[in-house]
Amino acid sequence: MPTLAPNPLLDLQPFPSEGYADIVDRLAVLLGTSNDVLLVQGEAIVALEAAATSLGQPGLTAINIVTSPYGHMFGSWLRRAGTTVVDVIAEPGLPVTVDAVRSALDANPDARLLALVHAESASGILNALEQIAALARERGILTVIDAVASVGGHALDTDALGLDVVVIGAQKSLGGSPGLSAISISPAAWSLAGHAAAPTGSILSLLDHRRLWLDTGRGALPGMPSALEFWALRAALERVETEGLPALIARHVRAADATRSSLAALGLTPWVAPDHASNLVTAARLPDHLAASQVLAATGHSSGLSVGVGSIAERLVRLNHTGGNASFEQVLANVVALGGALASLGEQVDIGAAAETVADAYRVNRAS
């Protein structure tokens, strides 16, 4: 037998069984909730599919707001579970309007569920969570919120806004690993999830989580939890708590402000107005004669830049400043890489002025 070299990824301490409840309690603080919180052992898309599959049911009408491919998927999972789904589809790259949501609610008085993505990294938009949640609350409609990207980058006050189901992951603004996700669930949402046809004996079953983990006192998780992922989530939470949630959100605000304000020197404009923009990603509108893939190729495919999503993919470049990328260094690198690419394509840009704008935004009390 050859001697096997110790490996820090493989030869891990087991994760302590009392550690799961501790992690959940810390996630509940980030969510601002006293509702039940469940751990889902999978990336956030699995938690979203579990929520849609468990809540969706024949006889239920749901308003599903679509501002990215995630909303499309959520609607398809609700439909698969037998739900009557009314999609409210926003203009490409824009948030849904509160009026469009109000109209859909007025036209569907039998709706009992509303699904919404809080902030989108796919397009860099922020949906009007507070106002939309208020519309749902007034009508007694349950809300399911995809806050995977927004948690840590925007305020997320689950209980203050009366959000019934909120899905989060660690891999975006929280700067963690993608292998674990969490769902908070209000008592009213548990009632909806407890219908006769609800899935059980399934990885997508919320009722299984309740029976096997909540009802047994939140000790050991059923199955074979990944110690690697739990140690990583605990480390991510420790880092977030050390920085502090308000400071983490402020770091995203600063990165977004610095990025947006530098665009003018590159001859670009932000795709959306500041109050409709997420703090995670900035979408910069390109001049009509340039395609995003051409600009990206000219950067040598700089890691912080990407093309858009959907029908407007080639019309904009996304500058990523999420999680660890919400830093002076990354914002500056994004702006300079984009400016260099535009210059190489013959555009009139002032890269120095753009860089100076970023430096100015970080000058006071630079905390990145």
Ligand SMILES: *Cc1c(COP(=O)(O)O)cnc(C)c1O
């Ligand atoms: C990233 C993201 C997801 C899904 O995350 P995965 O890492 O693909 O599981 C869901 N919703 C939103 C809004 C996201 O940004």
